[in-house]
Amino acid sequence: MRLALGIRYNGQAYDGWQSQPSGRTVQDKLQAALSQFADQPISTLCAGRTDAGVHALMQVVHFDTTAVRAPVSWVRGTNSFLPDDIAVQWAQPVPDQFHCRASALTRRYVYVLSQSPVRPSLEAGRVGWSMRVLDGDAMRAAAAMLLGRHDFSSFRASACQALSPVKEMRRIAISRHGDTERCRWHVEFEADAFLHHMIRNIMGCLVRIGQGREQPEWMREVLEARSRLAAAPTFSPNGLYFLGPLYAAAWGLPPEATIEGGGAAYDGPP
Known part of the structure; x- marks a missing residue:
């Protein structure tokens, strides 16, 4: 049987999503919890890998298992073995043809940025920070230049494993x-x-423009350069949240994971 899960996590304590020898990743913790609950080894695939310090409001994973449990039992049972900052939100049997990454129609993120003369304290690790006042109109004008299908090489990390830098x-x-x-x-x-670090690299450029250090037209120059050297430094991971992928309703997933359902909404840091 193939199962899909919706996962929410605070990424502050982890070395990203993907399993590593340290064992300090979200995937390592989830697979250990699932394996304990199912009483058999469980290996998962995710819809979108997140970096160290990045959070997720609706990460979607899938895995195959011979263990038979009710969906609500997969949620409650797995959560009983997970640390407090990771929680399964829902579980749903899916056809064998479903693939959490390949079946996704779109993916969504939100970056949450605190504008304040002093750095965040209570929200440390959960929001980015700009000490300077930002010009929203300038940032929107710059962001508009990124819409559509482009080669995003200027915003791509050197370690990116994507086959193509062209995204829509x-x-x-x-x-x-x-x-x-x-x-x-x-x-x-x-x-x-x-792409790997794509949003954080775009955010670095948007903040520089918002602070008045560059004009909005600079964003087009960066995009057309197709070189990482043309863009601003990679911005902090602290305020980045994976809102999740969206799928066709025909897969039978909860509304917060479907195009027709509108997807999970961001309502503030968890």
């Missing part, structure tokens, strides 16, 4: 929450797929 950016929405110099910015991204 479908949406970037920038919103400000609060009217004083102390406020929060949400930058939402949607694309068919993302």
Whole structure:
């Protein structure tokens, strides 16, 4: 039987998603918990790998097993073996043809940025930070230049394993929450797929533009350069959240994971 799970986690304590010899990754913790609950080795695949310090509101994984349990039991039983900062949200049997990565129609992230004269304290590790006031209109003008299908090599990490740097950016929405110099910015991204560090590298450029250190037109120059050397330094992982992939409703997943259902919404740091 093939099962899909929706997972939420705070990535502060982990070396990213993908399993590593240290064992300090989200995948390592999830597979250990699943294996204990199922009483057999469980190996998972995920919809989108996240870096160290990056969070997820709706990571989707799938795995094959001969263990027979009710969906609610997979949720509660697995959670009983997981650390407090990782939790299964739902479990759903799926056809053998379902693949959490290949079946995804789109993927979404949000970057949460605190604009404040002083660094975050209570939200440390869960939001990015700009000490300077940001110009939202300038950032939106720059972001518009990234929409559509482009070669995103300028925003690609050297360790990226993607076969092609060409991706389709479908949406970037920038919103400000609060009217004083102390406020929060949400930058939402949607694309068919993302390159390694792509969003953090774009954020580095957007913040530089928002702070007035570059003009919005600079973003087009960076994009067309197709060189990582042209872009700003990689921005902090702290405020990055994987909102999750979206699938066709025909797979029978919960509404928060489907195109028709609108997907999981971001409602503030967990």
